Amino acid sequence: MIPEQLVDLSRLQFAATAMYHFLFVPLTLGLVWMLVIMESVYVMTGKTIYKDMTKFWGKLFGINFAMGVATGITLEFQFGTNWAYYSHYVGDIFGAPLAIEGLMAFFLESTFIGLFFFGWDRLSKVQHLMVTILLAVGSNLSALWILIANGWMQDPVGAAFNYETMRMELTDFWSVLFNPAAQAKFVHTVSAGYVTGAVFVLAISSWYLLKGRNVEFAKRSFRVAAAFGFASAASVIVLGDESGYTVTEAQQTKLAAMEAMWETEPAPAGFTLLAIPNEKAMRNDYALHIPYAMGLIGTRTLTKEIPGIKEIMAKNRERVVSGIEAVTALEALRKNPHDAAVRQAFERHKADLGFGLLLKKYVVDVRQATPAQIDQAVADTIPRVAPMFWSFRIMVGLGFALFALFSVALYYTVKGSFVQKRWLQWWALLFLPVPWIAAELGWFVAEYGRQPWTIFGVLPTHLSVSTLTVQSLYGSLAGFVTFYTLLAIVDVYLMTRFARQGPGSLGTGRYDNEPRAGGGTGAAVPADAIRS
Amino acid sequence: MLDYATLKLIWWLLVGVLLIGFAVMDGHDMGVGTLLPFVGRDDIERRVIINTVGPHWDGNQVWFITAGGAVFAAWPLVYAAAFSGFYWAMLAVLWALFLRPTGFDFRSKVENRTWRSVWDWGLFVGSAVPPIIFGVAFGNLLQGVPFHFDESLVSTYTGTFWQLLNPFALLAGVVSLAMITFHGANYLMHRTEAAIYRRARIAALVFGALLIVTFALAGIWVVAGIGGYEVASGAAPGGVANPLAKTVNVEPGAWLANYSRYPLTVLVPIAGFGGALAGLFCAWRGWTLTAFVASSVAMTGVIGTAAVSMFPFVMPSSSDPRSSLTVWDATSSHLTLALMFWVVLIFMPLIIFYTRWAYGVMAGKVTAAYIRQNERSAY
Numbered sequence: 004m005i006p007e008q009l010v011d012l013s014r015l016q017f018a019a020t021a022m023y024h025f026l027f028v029p030l031t032l033g034l035v036w037m038l039v040i041m042e043s044v045y046v047m048t049g050k051t052i053y054k055d056m057t058k059f060w061g062k063l064f065g066i067n068f069a070m071g072v073a074t075g076i077t078l079e080f081q082f083g084t085n086w087a088y089y090s091h092y093v094g095d096i097f098g099a100p101l102a103i104e105g106l107m108a109f110f111l112e113s114t115f116i117g118l119f120f121f122g123w124d125r126l127s128k129v130q131h132l133m134v135t136i137l138l139a140v141g142s143n144l145s146a147l148w149i150l151i152a153n154g155w156m157q158d159p160v161g162a163a164f165n166y167e168t169m170r171m172e173l174t175d176f177w178s179v180l181f182n183p184a185a186q187a188k189f190v191h192t193v194s195a196g197y198v199t200g201a202v203f204v205l206a207i208s209s210w211y212l213l214k215g216r217n218v219e220f221a222k223r224s225f226r227v228a229a230a231f232g233f234a235s236a237a238s239v240i241v242l243g244d245e246s247g248y249t250v251t252e253a254q255q256t257k258l259a260a261m262e263a264m265w266e267t268e269p270a271p272a273g274f275t276l277l278a279i280p281n282e283k284a285m286r287n288d289y290a291l292h293i294p295y296a297m298g299l300i301g302t303r304t305l306t307k308e309i310p311g312i313k314e315i316m317a318k319n320r321e322r323v324v325s326g327i328e329a330v331t332a333l334e335a336l337r338k339n340p341h342d343a344a345v346r347q348a349f350e351r352h353k354a355d356l357g358f359g360l361l362l363k364k365y366v367v368d369v370r371q372a373t374p375a376q377i378d379q380a381v382a383d384t385i386p387r388v389a390p391m392f393w394s395f396r397i398m399v400g401l402g403f404a405l406f407a408l409f410s411v412a413l414y415y416t417v418k419g420s421f422v423q424k425r426w427l428q429w430w431a432l433l434f435l436p437v438p439w440i441a442a443e444l445g446w447f448v449a450e451y452g453r454q455p456w457t458i459f460g461v462l463p464t465h466l467s468v469s470t471l472t473v474q475s476l477y478g479s480l481a482g483f484v485t486f487y488t489l490l491a492i493v494d495v496y497l498m499t500r501f502a503r504q505g506p507g508s509l510g511t512g513r514y515d516n517e518p519r520a521g522g523g524t525g526a527a528v529p530a531d532a533i534r535s
Numbered sequence: 536m537l538d539y540a541t542l543k544l545i546w547w548l549l550v551g552v553l554l555i556g557f558a559v560m561d562g563h564d565m566g567v568g569t570l571l572p573f574v575g576r577d578d579i580e581r582r583v584i585i586n587t588v589g590p591h592w593d594g595n596q597v598w599f600i601t602a603g604g605a606v607f608a609a610w611p612l613v614y615a616a617a618f619s620g621f622y623w624a625m626l627a628v629l630w631a632l633f634l635r636p637t638g639f640d641f642r643s644k645v646e647n648r649t650w651r652s653v654w655d656w657g658l659f660v661g662s663a664v665p666p667i668i669f670g671v672a673f674g675n676l677l678q679g680v681p682f683h684f685d686e687s688l689v690s691t692y693t694g695t696f697w698q699l700l701n702p703f704a705l706l707a708g709v710v711s712l713a714m715i716t717f718h719g720a721n722y723l724m725h726r727t728e729a730a731i732y733r734r735a736r737i738a739a740l741v742f743g744a745l746l747i748v749t750f751a752l753a754g755i756w757v758v759a760g761i762g763g764y765e766v767a768s769g770a771a772p773g774g775v776a777n778p779l780a781k782t783v784n785v786e787p788g789a790w791l792a793n794y795s796r797y798p799l800t801v802l803v804p805i806a807g808f809g810g811a812l813a814g815l816f817c818a819w820r821g822w823t824l825t826a827f828v829a830s831s832v833a834m835t836g837v838i839g840t841a842a843v844s845m846f847p848f849v850m851p852s853s854s855d856p857r858s859s860l861t862v863w864d865a866t867s868s869h870l871t872l873a874l875m876f877w878v879v880l881i882f883m884p885l886i887i888f889y890t891r892w893a894y895g896v897m898a899g900k901v902t903a904a905y906i907r908q909n910e911r912s913a914y
Contacts, residue, residue, distance in 0.1 A: 058912075069640035072593065073633045079603055080629050083618025088689055090618075094611025095867045099875055102608040105601030106882040113597045114886075114893050117590030120912065125896050165868070167775045169688045170611070172868040337686050469619035470691040479626055486633055493637065497644060510911040 004367060010465045012476035013085045016483060018450070020077045022443055023487050027071035029442050032146055032193050033200020033235070034064045035139040038119075040227055042135050046128045055513065056224055057135070058123075059506040060204060065120060066497050070490065072113075077483075085476075089457050089467035095172045096162045096179060097152055104148035112141030146196070147189050154185025157449070158253035159458050164353060166336050171461060184253050187245045188449075194239040195445065198405055199438040201232025205412060206435040207502050209428035216515045217505050222422060229412040229421070236406040243402065254459055257452035259312045260386045261395040262297060263287055267311040271298020277396070280388040285313065312385055319358065319384045323377055326359025328352040330369045357461040358384075364465045383455045391452050394444045401441040408434055540773035540863070542872040546609045547849075547862040549879055551842055553602035558715070558834040560595040560890075563827070564588035566719015568635070568662025569712070572655050574723065574734040581655055582643060582906045582913060587726035589914040590897045592639055594890060596632075599665075608875050612688070612778060612865040613849050620682050620692030621672060624699060628668050634661035643914050663712060670711025673841050674704030674753075677790065678761055679853030684779060693854055703756055710749045714811075714837055717742035718830040721814060725823035728900050739818035739826065747811045750837055754804065757844065763789025764851040764859060771863075772847075778864040783856035790844040800843045807836025 038057050045053035079101065082090050090098075115138040122131055155162075161178035162171045173179070205228035211221035258264070263280040264272070265287070274296030278287035301309050310318075332349035333356065335342065352359075361380040362369045372380075408430060415421035421428075453459055457467040501508050507516035537545070567588050575581035588595075607614045618625050634657035642654035678701070681694040720739035724732055762785050769781025794801050810833030817826035845851070849865055852858040866872060906913050 065640055066644075069636040072596075072636040076600060076632055077629060079600060079607075080618065080625060082607065083603075083614045084622055084625050085619070087615035087619035090607065090615040091611050091688055091690070094607055094614060095871050098604065098608030098611055098614070098867070099871055099878075102601065102604035102875060103878055105597060105604040106878060106886065109597040109600055110594060110882075110886045110890075114591075114594035114890055116593055118893055118896060121586075121590040122896055123912075168777055168868075173871045173874070176870070176874055334686075469615075469622070470689060471619065471622060475622055479622070482626065482630060486630055490633065490637065493641060497641060501644070508911065 004363075005465055005468060006473060007364075007465070008473050009471065009476060010468050012473065012480060013468045013471075014464065016085060016476065016480050017078075017081055019480075020074065020081065020483055020487075021450075022446060024071070024074040024078055025442060025446060026439060027067050027074065028146070029192075029196035029199035029438065030067050030203055031064070031071050031142055032196025033198065033231075034060060034067070034203060035135075035142050035200070036197060037200050037204055037227055037231055038064060039132075039135050039139050040231065041224075042132050046132050051513075052220060052223060055506055055509060055511060056220065056227075058509055059220075060224070061119065062501055062508065063203075063498060065116075066494065066501070068116060070494050073490065074487070084479075085469050085471070086457070086467050087469035089462065091170060092462050092467070093159075093162075093171045093458055095170060096155060096159075099173070099176070100148045100152040100155075100179070104145050104152075108141050108145035108148060110141075112138050112145065115141060143193055146193050150189040150192055151180060151182065151185040153449075154182045154188050155179055156458050157188075157453060158182060158184035159461050164356060164461075166333055166349065167340060169337065171458070187242065190242040191239065191245070192445075194235050194242055195438065195442050197235035198232060198239055198409075199442065201228045201235055201409070202405065202431070202434060202438045204228035205232060205408075205431045209431040210502075211505060212422060213425065213428050213432065217507075218422070220506050220514065225412075225421060226416050229409060229416040232405075233409040233413040236402070236409045239402055240406060243399070254453070255310050256312075256315055256385060257391075257448075258301060259310065259315055260388050260452060261391040261448055263290075263388050263392045264297070264309065264311045265313055267308055267314045268298075270302070270308045271295040271305045272301070272309050273297055274300065278392065280392050282388055312388070316381055316385060320377070320381045322355040322358040323361060323380050325352045326355040326357065327362065327369045327372065328359070329354075329356040330359035330362075357456070357458075357463065360466055361455065361463050364463065386452050386454045391448060394451075395448050398441050398444040398448065401437050401444075405434070405437060405441070536869070536873050537876070538773060539869045539872070540771070542869065542876060543772060543862050543866050545876060546866060546872055547842075547846070549876070550602065550605060550609065551839065552883075553598065553605050555835050555838055557598035557602050558838060559718070559831045560598045561592075562666070562715045562834060563719050563722040564592040564595050565662040565666055566715045566717070567723050568658045568719070569666075569716050570719055570723060570735065570738055571662070572659050574731055574738060575655075576730075578648075578651060579903045579906055580731055581651075583727060583731060583901050583903060584723065585639065585642065585658070585914045586901045586906065587723060589639065591894065592635065594893065596635070605875070605879075609867055609872060610849065610860070610865045611867060612690070612776075613860050616680075616682055616684075616690040616692070616860065617672075617850060619690065620680060620694075621675075621699065622692075623696040624668050624672065628665045631661045631664035634658060639914055666711045666715040667708040670708035671699060671704045673711070674701075674707030675699050676850055677707070677757065677841060677845065678703060679764065679785075679851040679856075679859075681854035682850075682852050683855035683858040686779075688779075690858075703753070703761065706749060706753050706756065710746065710753055710837065713742045713746040713749055714830070714834050717746050717811070717814065718827070718834060721818055721823060721826040721830050724818065724821070725827055726899075726901055728902065736818060736821070740815060743811055743815040743818060743830070746833065746837075747808060747815075750807055750811070754840075757790055758788075761790065762787045763792070763844070764848055764856060765789045765792065766847065766861065769864070774863070776864050776866045776868075778858060778860055781857055781859075781861075781864065783851070783859050785853075785856055793843055793846055803836055803839040803843050805836070806832055807840055808833075810834070810836050 038061055041053050042057040115134045118134045119138050122134060160182050161175035163174050165172045204224050208221040208224040211217045263275055263278050265285050273292040273294045276291040276293055278290040281288050329352035332345050335345045336349055359369055361383060362372045365376040365379060366372050415424055415427060455463055457464050504516050506514040571584050575584045638654045638658040638661060642651055682690055682692045684690050717739055720735045720742060723735035765784045765786055767782045767784045810829050814826050814829035814833055817829055847861040847863055848859055849862060850860040
């Protein structure tokens with residue numbers, strides 16, 4: 004039997020490194036399009052200040068990008084190092100989008116980021132803009148492919164189990180590619196990234212405005228961020244709803260947990276705005292309901308029912324029991340693949356194979372499973388409700404708060420009076436961490452909500468791990484914590500240093516805070532001198 | 536659709552192409568990074584060296600990431616068994632690689648001697664450690680790795696980290712480091728002038744010679760002392776990919792069998808030696824671009840020699856030979872191999888095209904004057 008501690012530590016390590024990586028990804032996804040916008044304005048108007056904006060925000064982009072590259076490799080490695088059985092079991096499907104991501108996206112973004120930084124003097128204006136656009140396309144395509152891979156984990160379409168190779172195999176690539184779960188995830192995730200990029204520029208520009216520094220530079224940056232952020236925040240909410248809709252199709256369990264829906268209500272179900280979920284008694288101790296809303300969001304009809312947790316568990320019990328037959332037949336088939344009767348039994352029950360495998364957490368020979376162990380396996384199919392319920396609500400709340408910020412910011416941008424609105428600038432500045440919190444909570448809901456599976460309904464998490472010792476896991480986890488802490492210190496140091504210094508760090512002689520040593524002029528030129 | 540056996544063979548070649556692509560592309564910037572603290576004596580010199588690869592290292596590194604992704608997609612069992620079996624070795628590669636993106640981007644952003652020196656050594660570690668470990672890994676593959684599968688194909692590595700560092704594997708690590716550094720030195724000669732050029736030339740001569748000597752030694756060692764593996768019975772190449780369905784013999788001299796079976800394959804090790812010798816000669820004469828091409832050929836020969844010697848094995852098992860992974864039984868399904876083949880066929884030419892263009896844009900010598908002019912924007 005696989006030690007539970009090994010599974011927990013492997014999960015902890017993956018969760019920690021993935022969430023750490025995702026501190027950098029959304030900013031890359033969003034900021035890169037803002038660079039495209041700024042540079043486009045530069046190419047169209049010829050105004051140097053927009054070139055400086057592209058270069059300065061590009062400098063911060065570069066610091067963040069380096070962190071993203073460094074921490075991204077960890078995730079690719081970890082499937083092999085820590086989730087070896089997962090890699091074998093689903094590599095046939097899951098490996099493909101990962102490899103395509105490298106070929107189609109990583110090469111593109113990584114080749115052109117070099118020219119973005121070093122090609123200014125060697126390329127024409129239009130050529131350089133094309134380079135920036137290709138950089139943006141590349142980084143967004145990489146999000147597409149990794150989310151196709153993740154979407155397949157949430158809803159494993161287009162694949163079938165092969166007992167001869169003891170793994171899932173691809174049967175239809177197009178359904179993996181156009182998996183609704185993946186598509187909804189992609190648009191929701193990249194728009195969340197765009198919001199992050201917009202908040203980043205909005206907050207730092209606001210800080211310059213509050214300090215009265217680089218006012219012209221900050222004003223233009225603020226406007227770009229307000230417009231881009233408004234469009235993005237709106238699409239996060241709309242597409243997040245789309246994401247919710249596909250969740251109901253693919254993973255009723257996740258939906259039931261994040262909405263704390265214990266019972267199946269008659270359609271259209273009410274939406275529980277706030278509640279205190281009670282896991283033991285399987286009910287909400289206190290709840291604030293909005294009638295009909297859930298049924299509408301979840302099914303887009305007034306008639307379809309959304310199953311509650313108790314109903315899902317009852318169905319899952321049947322599947323676990325049927326899964327015992329599947330696992331038993333599979334084990335016999337592995338010994339003698341030619342036994343026709345066993346093969347028939349396997350075919351009958353193979354849809355429930357994953358549910359049978361859930362019992363492997365408690366018993367080696369699943370036929371020996373006691374009723375208590377079956378109960379336990381069935382209970383495992385529901386992720387803990389309270390963390391799901393609250394994470395989801397906080398994420399959505401923050402999403403609406405961001406939308407409010409951008410609505411107000413855009414309103415005063417259009418009116419032309421945002422420079423005087425210090426409260427708005429403070430609001431933007433204080434909201435700097437908000438998109439990151441929302442994004443991390445979103446991933447938590449998506450991944451924790453998929454438990455106890457790595458591949459929903461197919462492969463239980465506890466079987467996915469590598470055969471490693473618990474000591475190895477403690478060792479590697481300690482290594483990651485050490486390296487990532489050091490890297491975080493360096494990253495924050497560099498980010499704040501350059502954000503504080505502002506566009507003066509470019510050494511053009513046109514901004515406040517010019518560097519004294521080296522190429523700069525040493526004298527600060529008043530910001531208004533470059534009103535061009 | 537191509538038949539299964541052909542696709543399996545094609546994927547063996549494609550993984551080879553990706554690994555050689557990694558060695559040629561990421562290899563040269565890793566070689567440059569390895570030489571950085573020794574060839575660059577002051578800050579300006581070091582910045583010159585870093586900026587020869589500054590615009591390109593990131594794209595080059597994708598060869599590595601893609602090779603990893605391709606192994607995942609095409610040989611999932613190899614990915615699973617190798618990455619989990621070589622756990623600490625892989626983590627050492629990973630942690631060393633942390634220092635490259637950060638080192639390149641962060642080093643020159645702060646004017647402080649300690650800061651820059653720390654990142655220079657970080658770049659050295661990030662550039663030298665991965666090739667050494669890859670060499671050590673290949674050294675272990677040639678000897679067989681102690682791992683096995685159970686009936687459900689759960690892989691278990693039964694060795695320790697320290698036994699990976701056996702004498703033959705360490706020799707293979709030196710071969711790998713020598714070829715990468717030789718290659719990087721040729722590249723550095725091509726992109727620099729004056730003092731850095733002269734020192735890079737010395738490095739090219741030293742590491743080129745080291746490559747020839749260590750590659751020859753490793754060859755002799757394999758001939759004299761390492762028992763190879765041979766598939767005794769099992770499913771046909773086009774059969775179901777199930778590693779447990781075969782039997783394997785361990786035999787001295789089995790790693791040489793392919794050269795007598797397919798005599799033309801002798802050209803592969805010859806390319807290793809020939810490329811290295813030609814590279815040495817060109818580096819000595821100062822024909823920098825030709826030297827770079829020659830060291831690319833040398834690396835193709837060296838990597839190819841390991842691959843051809845082991846064929847059809849990819850990861851032989853020393854503790855349970857039938858668990859060995861071969862190009863016939865470690866692969867993905869027919870459909871996935873076919874799909875990924877077409878994806879590679881479409882994207883690889885595109886990648887080579889725009890990579891070539893990017894190098895064209897940044898062509899020419901990197902000089903101290905360039906660094907001074909671009910004080911704030913250069914690495």
